[in-house]
Amino acid sequence: MLKITILYGAIREGRLSIRAARAIDKALRDSGKADVTFIDVKDYDLPLMENRLKDMKDPLPDVVKVGKMIEDADGLIFVTPEYNNSYSGPLKNTVDYYTKEWGKKPIGIVCGSNGKQGGINASNLLQLLVLAIGAFPMPRKLLVPELDKSLDEEGKPLNETMANNLDKFVKEYLWFAEAIVNQKKKDQ
Numbered sequence: 432m433l434k435i436t437i438l439y440g441a442i443r444e445g446r447l448s449i450r451a452a453r454a455i456d457k458a459l460r461d462s463g464k465a466d467v468t469f470i471d472v473k474d475y476d477l478p479l480m481e482n483r484l485k486d487m488k489d490p491l492p493d494v495v496k497v498g499k500m501i502e503d504a505d506g507l508i509f510v511t512p513e514y515n516n517s518y519s520g521p522l523k524n525t526v527d528y529y530t531k532e533w534g535k536k537p538i539g540i541v542c543g544s545n546g547k548q549g550g551i552n553a554s555n556l557l558q559l560l561v562l563a564i565g566a567f568p569m570p571r572k573l574l575v576p577e578l579d580k581s582l583d584e585e586g587k588p589l590n591e592t593m594a595n596n597l598d599k600f601v602k603e604y605l606w607f608a609e610a611i612v613n614q615k616k617k618d619q
């Protein structure tokens with residue numbers, strides 16, 4: 432089983448992108464190939480980052496806890512809404528705390544918006560962020576346009592295109608993550 436952590440980075444009351452995070456969570460669990468951990472940044476005390484965890488003298492317990500969850504994961508999926516053509520501030524704030532925890536991890540990108548473009552701008556910038564932290568962004572991304580029409584509150588796809596895109600993304604992510612994990616095992 433792959434240990435996959437979902438990092439969901441919106442904290443707005445009434446956030447619709449939680450639907451995308453729930454969709455990916457369920458699809459990964461249903462695959463039978465992943466142990467899934469869900470980090471909802473709203474549930475953790477992660478104040479505006481002043482220093483990276485490695486440089487903190489007395490880090491907050493949640494900063495340490497989230498770092499351990501990232502470190503323990505074989506791979507991660509970042510889920511974010513598009514805000515002002517980019518990913519969310521809380522997601523970036525969380526990412527910036529950590530360094531070696533990200534090392535060579537396979538990262539899938541899921542973006543959503545309530546417009547027609549499904550967070551394409553955020554997704555492109557998020558790939559660059561993943562490169563900056565020394566991890567591997569999967570080329571295929573999952574974009575969720577019109578969040579309230581594409582997924583129900585539990586994350587169930589409401590049309591065939593959404594269902595197909597979710598299925599393709601999860602299958603490809605599992606392939607991608609497994610390939611990287613297997614290579615790391617050979618290196619040990």
Ligand SMILES: Cc1cc2nc3c(=O)[nH]c(=O)nc-3n(C[C@H](O)[C@H](O)[C@H](O)COP(=O)(O)O)c2cc1C
Nearest residue numbers: 441443446447448512513514515516543544545546
């Ligand atoms: C600060 C802010 C900026 C936004 N900027 C964009 C944007 O650049 N492009 C877009 O398609 N939607 C944008 N939206 C709308 C979001 O797509 C919409 O809120 C959607 O429901 C996803 O965000 P949520 O998870 O916070 O609900 C923005 C929303 C907020 C709150």
